[in-house]
Amino acid sequence: MKTTKTLIIALLAAASLTAGAQTLNIVQGSVTTAVTASTDKMKFSNGGTQLTVGNATFPTSDISRIYVDDSTVADNTVNVTYNGKAASVVVAGNIAHLITATVSGAHVSITQSDAVAEEITYALSGNTSDGEFYMQGSYKATVELRGLTLTNATPVFSGAAMCIMNGKRIDLSVKSGTTNSLTDCPSPASAIEQKSALYCKGHLELKGKGALTVNGTYAHAIKSAEYMSLKNASVTVASAVKDGISCDEYFLMESGTLAISGVGDDGIQCDLDGTTNTGETTDHEDEDSGNIYINGGTLTISTTAAGGKCIKADSTLVVNDGILTLTATGGVDTSDSTDPSYAAALSGGKVVVNGGTVTANVKGAAGRGIKGYDVVTNGGTVTITNSGGTATVGSDVKGAKGIKALNAALNAGTITITMTGAGGKGIRVGDGTQSSNGGGGGGWRAPMQAPGGGGWGPGGGGGGMGGGSSWTDIRGSYTQGTADGNGPTLKVTTSGAYSNASSKAIKAICAVTLYGGTTEIYTSTNKAEGLESKTSVTIAGGKHYLQCYDDCINSAGKITFDGGYTVAYSTGNDVIDSNAGTAGAITIGNGAIMAYMTKGDPDEAFDCDNNSNIRITGNGYAIGAGGAQSSTTGTISGAAQGYSFVGTVSYKANAYNTLADASGNNLVTFMFPVSINSKCTLITAKGMTSGAKYTVKSSTTAPTDATVAWHGLYIGSSATGTTSVVNTFTAK
Numbered sequence: 265m266k267t268t269k270t271l272i273i274a275l276l277a278a279a280s281l282t283a284g285a286q287t288l289n290i291v292q293g294s295v296t297t298a299v300t301a302s303t304d305k306m307k308f309s310n311g312g313t314q315l316t317v318g319n320a321t322f323p324t325s326d327i328s329r330i331y332v333d334d335s336t337v338a339d340n341t342v343n344v345t346y347n348g349k350a351a352s353v354v355v356a357g358n359i360a361h362l363i364t365a366t367v368s369g370a371h372v373s374i375t376q377s378d379a380v381a382e383e384i385t386y387a388l389s390g391n392t393s394d395g396e397f398y399m400q401g402s403y404k405a406t407v408e409l410r411g412l413t414l415t416n417a418t419p420v421f422s423g424a425a426m427c428i429m430n431g432k433r434i435d436l437s438v439k440s441g442t443t444n445s446l447t448d449c450p451s452p453a454s455a456i457e458q459k460s461a462l463y464c465k466g467h468l469e470l471k472g473k474g475a476l477t478v479n480g481t482y483a484h485a486i487k488s489a490e491y492m493s494l495k496n497a498s499v500t501v502a503s504a505v506k507d508g509i510s511c512d513e514y515f516l517m518e519s520g521t522l523a524i525s526g527v528g529d530d531g532i533q534c535d536l537d538g539t540t541n542t543g544e545t546t547d548h549e550d551e552d553s554g555n556i557y558i559n560g561g562t563l564t565i566s567t568t569a570a571g572g573k574c575i576k577a578d579s580t581l582v583v584n585d586g587i588l589t590l591t592a593t594g595g596v597d598t599s600d601s602t603d604p605s606y607a608a609a610l611s612g613g614k615v616v617v618n619g620g621t622v623t624a625n626v627k628g629a630a631g632r633g634i635k636g637y638d639v640v641t642n643g644g645t646v647t648i649t650n651s652g653g654t655a656t657v658g659s660d661v662k663g664a665k666g667i668k669a670l671n672a673a674l675n676a677g678t679i680t681i682t683m684t685g686a687g688g689k690g691i692r693v694g695d696g697t698q699s700s701n702g703g704g705g706g707g708w709r710a711p712m713q714a715p716g717g718g719g720w721g722p723g724g725g726g727g728g729m730g731g732g733s734s735w736t737d738i739r740g741s742y743t744q745g746t747a748d749g750n751g752p753t754l755k756v757t758t759s760g761a762y763s764n765a766s767s768k769a770i771k772a773i774c775a776v777t778l779y780g781g782t783t784e785i786y787t788s789t790n791k792a793e794g795l796e797s798k799t800s801v802t803i804a805g806g807k808h809y810l811q812c813y814d815d816c817i818n819s820a821g822k823i824t825f826d827g828g829y830t831v832a833y834s835t836g837n838d839v840i841d842s843n844a845g846t847a848g849a850i851t852i853g854n855g856a857i858m859a860y861m862t863k864g865d866p867d868e869a870f871d872c873d874n875n876s877n878i879r880i881t882g883n884g885y886a887i888g889a890g891g892a893q894s895s896t897t898g899t900i901s902g903a904a905q906g907y908s909f910v911g912t913v914s915y916k917a918n919a920y921n922t923l924a925d926a927s928g929n930n931l932v933t934f935m936f937p938v939s940i941n942s943k944c945t946l947i948t949a950k951g952m953t954s955g956a957k958y959t960v961k962s963s964t965t966a967p968t969d970a971t972v973a974w975h976g977l978y979i980g981s982s983a984t985g986t987t988s989v990v991n992t993f994t995a996k
Contacts, residue, residue, distance in 0.1 A: 287337055288357075290315075290322060291329040294350065294367035297322070298337040299357030320360030340382055344397060346370050346390030346414065359384060370394055371420035376401025376430070388412045398422050400429035404466075408437045409444040409476060416449045416461075423452025423482060424463045431466045431490075438472035438497040450481035460487035460510070468511070471495040471520075480504035485527070487511065490537065491551070494561070496520045504528060508565070512537035514548060515556045515577075517563065517586065524565040524574075531565035531574040531590075532556065541579060554578030556612070558620065560585045570628075571597025571605030573635075581612035581636070583644065586620045593627040596655045596662065604657045608632040609648070615669075617677060619644040629655035630662035633681065639669040641677040641752060653685040654763050661764040663687035666756070670695055670740040671774075674752045674781070683758040687765030690756035690785075694740030694774030696798065735798045735820065740774035742797075744781055749805040749827075751781020758787045766791035769812070775799040775821075778828065783808040785816070793818050794832070803828050803855055809975045815841045816859070822846075823872075825884060826853030831975040833937075834861040838871040839890060845873050847901070852948060853882035858977045860915075860936050865891035870946055880904050883950040885979065887923075887934045889915060892943035899996065906952030906995030910945040910960075913990055919962040920978070922985040923949055926957045933967050933983055935976035945990075952995050959992050961985025 288299040299317050307316050308324070315322045342363060343354040351370040355363050362377040363384075370392040376384065380403040388397060389410040397414065398421035399405070407428065414425045421427070425446035428434050438444060448461035461480045468488035470476075475498040478485040485504035486492070491513040501508035503526035509515070515534040524531040536554035545551040556577040563586060565574040574590040575581060590609035597605040608631065609624035615636035621644065624633040633648030652664030665688070666681035672693045681690040745751025756769040769785040769792075770776070776797045783806065785794040794810040795801065800821035805828040810816035816832035817823055818841045832839045839859035842849040849872035859869040869888030872878060875898030880886075883905055900907060915921065915936050922933045931949040952958065963985045967973070971980030 287335045288317065288332050289330065290317065290327060291331075292322065292326045293328060295353045295355065295365045297355050297357055297360040298335070299360070300337070318357055318360070320357065340384050342374065342384060342386045344372055344386065344388045346388075346392040346395050346412070348392060349394060351390070351392065351395055368420050371396050372398065373421045374399040376403060376405070378402045388414070394418055396421060396424065397426045398424075398429070399427070402430065402432065404432040404434065405430055406435040406437060408439055409442060409472070409474065410439050411442040412444045414445065415447040419449050419452045419456050419458070422463075423449040423456045423458030425461045426463070428464045428466070433467040433469060434464050436464075436468060436470045438470070438474035438476045440473035442474040444474060445477045445479075447479040448482055452482060458482050460484035462486045464488045464492075466490055468492045469495075470497055470499065472497045474498070476500070477502055480506065480508075484508070484510045491515065491548070493518065494520050494522060499523070502526055507531070507533045509533070511535075512554075513552045514554070516548065517558050517561050519560045521562045522564070527567055527569065527572070529569050530572055530576045531567050533573070533576045535578045544580075553580065555580045555582065558583045558586045558588065562586065563588045563590075565589070566591040567594060567607065569594045569597075569607075571607055573608045573611040574624075575610050576608075577612035579612065580614040580616065581610055583610075583617045583620050583622060588620065588622045590623065591625045591627075592631055594631070595628045596630050596657055598657060601658070606630050606632055606635070606662070608635045610634045610636075612636050614638040614640070616640045616642065617644045617646055618642045622646045624648045626650040626652055626664065628652050629664070630657075631664050632668045633666045635665070635668045637669065638671045638673075639667055640673045640675065641679060642675050643677045645678045646680070648681045650682070650688060651684045652688065653760070654687040654765055661687070663689055663765045663767075665692045666690040668692045672742050674744045674754060675746055676750065676752050678753045679755070681756045683756075683767060684760055686760045686763035687767055688758055688760045689768050689771050690758055691742075691770040693742040693770075693772045694738065694798070696735045696738035696773045698735050735773060738773055738799055740772075742770075742772045742774055742776045743779060744777070744783070745779035745806055747779055749780040751779060751806050753782045755784040756786070758792055759789060761789050762791045766793070766814075768793045768796055770795045772797045773799065776801045778803045778806055778808060780806040780828070782806060783810075785810040785812065787812040787814065789813055790836070797821070800824070802826065803830055807974050813837070815839065817841065819843065822849055822851065824851040824853065825855035825857045825886070826851070826882065827855045829856045829972055829974045829977060829979075830858070831977050832857070832859045834863070834867070836863050837861070838867045839869045839888070841871040842877075843873075845877070847877055848879040849873065849877040851879045851881055852884045852886045854884045856885035856972075856977060856979065858885075858887040858934055859890070860888070860940055861890040862938055862940060863891065864941070865943065867891050868944060874898055875909060875944075875946075876900065878946070880907055880948055884948070885932055885950060886946055886948045887932070887977075888944070888946035889913070889936065889940045889942035890944070903948075903954070903996070905948060905950065906954045906956060907946065907948035908958070908993050908995050910947055910990055910993060911943070913942045913945050915940045915942060915989065916962065919964065919989075920966055920983065920985070921960050921962045921989050922983055923947060923958060923960050924984065925951065928984060930981050930983055931958075933970070933978040933981055935966070935978075937976065954995055956995050957992050958995060959988065960990035962987045962989050
């Protein structure tokens with residue numbers, strides 16, 4: 265310990281030797297207070313036991329050295345440098361009275377006084393294999409990473425590498441050109457609470473243009489007790505025992521790069537902090553929503569845990585922009601037997617894609633590409649590849665899903681879903697209660713929680729439409745496109761085999777309405793249907809093509825074509841199949857439907873128990889070719905235009921067949937890419953009148969002047985046929 269006299273001599277000598285010096289450095293062990301010498305006054309008090317410089321007072325017994333140099337120090341800054349097993353702290357003189365710094369080896373603890381009224385910046389650099397940065401206070405702060413490798417091996421203040429206990433906004437700035445790493449202790453002392461390698465009690469705003477890698481060896485990698493945002497920085501979560509990033513209130517990614525892998529639970533998870541959801545607020549002011557917003561940047565997230573989600577929001581998950589590459593390979597988490605959890609790429613009470621590019625690769629059994637109580641697409645590109653097979657949970661068989669929702673509205677965007685696992689469903693929408701009379705299978709449970717909570721899902725695989733099953737308490741909705749006729753570009757392909765559950769492109773317990781957009785659906789295995797609804801199907805606009813092994817469109821209720829252009833081709837069953845069993849089971853309004861199949865009897869193009877159940881209510885088009893369940897062709901009551909059920913016809917592959925009136929005017933041209941021996945062909949087209957004569961003649965030349973050309977359906981052409989296919993017939 266230096267005496268007061270010794271300190272005074274040291275101060276005078278330092279001042280005289282460095283007359284042009286700028287900074288007075290007062291050293292207390294590993295902590296240095298750097299004071300601007302020209303502006304601060306010094307004095308001793310209490311019999312020389314205290315030295316006061318500016319607003320800061322130091323016990324002389326703690327001072328190990330005082331020196332003056334020509335270094336500069338910015339006001340409101342604290343510099344922490346790690347060097348192996350030691351760390352040093354330099355505190356700007358103007359805030360020395362507000363900062364208490366404690367250093368034990370390379371473990372640093374900083375306490376801000378509650379009197380702090382201006383933001384303090386903490387600059388961290390250096391390298392240690394056994395250290396930490398612990399900071400607490402009640403005022404916002406900035407922490408700069410300036411080339412830092414920080415591993416906590418033997419906790420002193422916390423088990424985290426960086427633990428910021430301020431309950432305010434913390435700017436964590438990863439400085440440009442620097443590489444930084446944080447790793448927490450894998451086995452902290454029992455008395456130390458440890459949530460993550462990087463922990464912030466307040467609002468964590470991670471920014472900068474440098475690189476940060478985080479390893480969570482005990483729990484999460486990054487945890488913010490309130491909201492978290494990411495801008496510009498390149499952040500890598502290399503490992504975590506629990507979530508890669510966990511936060512409350514909301515998560516916002518504006519730009520930068522985020523890579524997450526090696527996690528034991530979810531990639532990113534955001535929860536509601538309180539009990540009342542504020543929803544999204546203006547500029548997110550005082551927001552507590554449990555929402556996740558992806559507004560830009562590049563995200564690459566991989567999860568392997570059972571039930572693990574790449575991105576999971578307690579409430580709404582919104583993708584506005586950015587490039588997201590998400591891989592979920594985990595199986596089913598059955599740790600809670602009443603609420604099994606399934607792996608997913610995107611999961612939320614509501615999932616909204618407005619833009620950006622989302623690529624989801626799902627491999628786990630019964631995994632989901634997108635799972636939400638509500639799923640909405642308003643733009644962007646979504647590509648889901650799901651190879652997950654079935655999983656038996658209790659007595660239920662669960663299949664993988666591309667999109668799983670109670671309510672789905674695909675308003676816009678480009679959506680491509682490829683399912684290759686057994687029993688996979690490209691899109692699964694709606695909910696209800698299923699009862700079975702010997703052929704149905706398991707039932708569906710109601711949602712386990714309200715929106716924002718989570719688990720709702722199938723209680724079992726359903727039987728075929730003819731299996732004796734019925735549905736009650738049906739809820740939910742599925743819409744594609746908007747009322748103005750616009751819509752998404754949707755392609756769904758399923759190739760998974762039947763395995764206690766059938767593969768389907770779209771399965772809806774609820775009503776289905778297609779307003780617009782472009783749809784392509786492909787299925788290729790036994791019992792694999794294209795579009796199935798347990799309620800009803802209405803096509804009001806858009807262009808739709810379905811090529812399926814089983815039914816292309818199947819409904820327990822009515823199927824209505826009242827807009828748009830639909831072409832459907834089945835290789836192993838009926839094409840359009842309504843089980844409503846009543847008048848109007850299949851209704852042709854102002855839309856166009858071309859349906860054909862190659863299996864033959866007893867399956868047919870339009871199956872509604874009896875052809876007399878068909879209704880023609882507008883000036884649309886319907887061309888059907890296939891087998892016939894009976895020799896009765898039926899009569900359509902009150903048809904709004906002429907029609908005919910034509911008997912046996914042989915259609916050649918790739919021949920262009922033109923329906924023409926007695927004057928040779930083209931009403932519609934249609935081409936089948938396969939040869940069909942049709943037992944019953946329904947023909948109706950705009951311009952047909954009851955009692956008038958019509959013919960069908962073929963040509964080898966495709967129409968070039970059609971106003972509509974869609975998968976072999978040509979409308980508005982003046983083309984004519986040359987070879988008779990259907991001799992002159994009279995419309996009913």
